[in-house]
Amino acid sequence: MAKLSTLENLADTHGTPLFIVDHDIVRKNYRDFKKYLPRVQVFYAVKANSDPEIIKTLYEQGSSFDVASMNEFLLVHKYIEDLDDDARQKFIWEKIIYANPIKDRGTLRELDKYKPLVTFDNMDEIYKIKEFAPNAGLVLRIKVPNTGAMVELSSKFGADPGTSVEMIETAHSLGLVVEGLSFHVGSQTTNFENYIQALNIAAGIIAEARMKGYEKLKIVDIGGGFPAPYDTNVEPFRELAKKLNSEIDRLFDDKIEIIAEPGRFLVATACTAVASVIGRADRDEKRCYYINDGVYHTFSGIIFDHCKYRLQAFKTGPKEICAVFGPTCDALDTISLAEELPDLDIGDMVYSENIGAYSRASSTWFNGFPPAAIVHINQ
Numbered sequence: 001m002a003k004l005s006t007l008e009n010l011a012d013t014h015g016t017p018l019f020i021v022d023h024d025i026v027r028k029n030y031r032d033f034k035k036y037l038p039r040v041q042v043f044y045a046v047k048a049n050s051d052p053e054i055i056k057t058l059y060e061q062g063s064s065f066d067v068a069s070m071n072e073f074l075l076v077h078k079y080i081e082d083l084d085d086d087a088r089q090k091f092i093w094e095k096i097i098y099a100n101p102i103k104d105r106g107t108l109r110e111l112d113k114y115k116p117l118v119t120f121d122n123m124d125e126i127y128k129i130k131e132f133a134p135n136a137g138l139v140l141r142i143k144v145p146n147t148g149a150m151v152e153l154s155s156k157f158g159a160d161p162g163t164s165v166e167m168i169e170t171a172h173s174l175g176l177v178v179e180g181l182s183f184h185v186g187s188q189t190t191n192f193e194n195y196i197q198a199l200n201i202a203a204g205i206i207a208e209a210r211m212k213g214y215e216k217l218k219i220v221d222i223g224g225g226f227p228a229p230y231d232t233n234v235e236p237f238r239e240l241a242k243k244l245n246s247e248i249d250r251l252f253d254d255k256i257e258i259i260a261e262p263g264r265f266l267v268a269t270a271c272t273a274v275a276s277v278i279g280r281a282d283r284d285e286k287r288c289y290y291i292n293d294g295v296y297h298t299f300s301g302i303i304f305d306h307c308k309y310r311l312q313a314f315k316t317g318p319k320e321i322c323a324v325f326g327p328t329c330d331a332l333d334t335i336s337l338a339e340e341l342p343d344l345d346i347g348d349m350v351y352s353e354n355i356g357a358y359s360r361a362s363s364t365w366f367n368g369f370p371p372a373a374i375v376h377i378n379q
């Protein structure tokens, strides 16, 4: 995180609520990911934080991107304009995976002209793709255990491993090519066993498909889920990477290309929110602070991401248990009922670290309060 004095100066200059993106940290997270998982190509999951400046920084580092809507696709696709014809052909496949297994017909129709790589996980999607995006390459998303992940995804997506080869054969019989497999072990996964099991399930499907004469699976997409170091209980990324590297090398020959879609890991620690105390009351013998950012805004991750954020004050002094609420008129707009803060006055500022993922990306304008302003540092 940037120095406290820097945060305070930025908040004085730009006002609050403020969302500060430190691009040095985005770059460091990207380099760490590459350093510890050298065999894995990074496809940043744009939904974690779709700020165009973050996409730009990662693009300049050499990242590729996982997109899940036409608008996200276009946020990345604009970089094709700087390329010559040869590079343009490669760009679509090497830089973008459309990793939402469900796509409406209009989106497929629009995507088709790009000959993109798209995921699917059910029979209806195969027929839709055949009809509306026959030029797409396919990646089959399989269902894998999400045990102990902060955000569970396996109830919404993923083909049953038992039906996977049949689906691959169906797609093949329609003249489509299934290029590989993908999975997601659940976001903020601290149970590394999920990855090991998922890799083994994928290897089993590749072996079964080969046995039946289907040799075209050449991508294994290990998805996202890589945990951000929100607290000291999260085992360091290099420990997970060690386990992944040895299992990947054991299971997949070098004809198989390994890609990943980290979202949270790349951006969570890169951003800090700064807000101001706008109101104060003592209720039931508990101090309540009202600040100018909340769960409909930068702290949306409390609801949508099941994430807890610690608030800290710039001011020092003995701390007391207090409640902290956002600015809207809804009681749901509660940041914490048990935060520890020193005695604060109206106008004092608080900050929250590690708030770069699934935060401002899902901010609303609820109650007429606009999303926090963004400042970029170390760009």
Ligand SMILES: *Cc1c(COP(=O)(O)O)cnc(C)c1O
Residues within 6 Å of the ligand: 045, 047, 048, 066, 099, 100, 184, 186, 187, 188, 223, 224, 225, 226, 261, 262, 263, 264, 265, 357
């Ligand atoms: C959300 C998502 C990701 C990113 O997940 P993180 O846990 O933030 O790394 C990657 N791939 C897919 C398909 C997703 O839906």
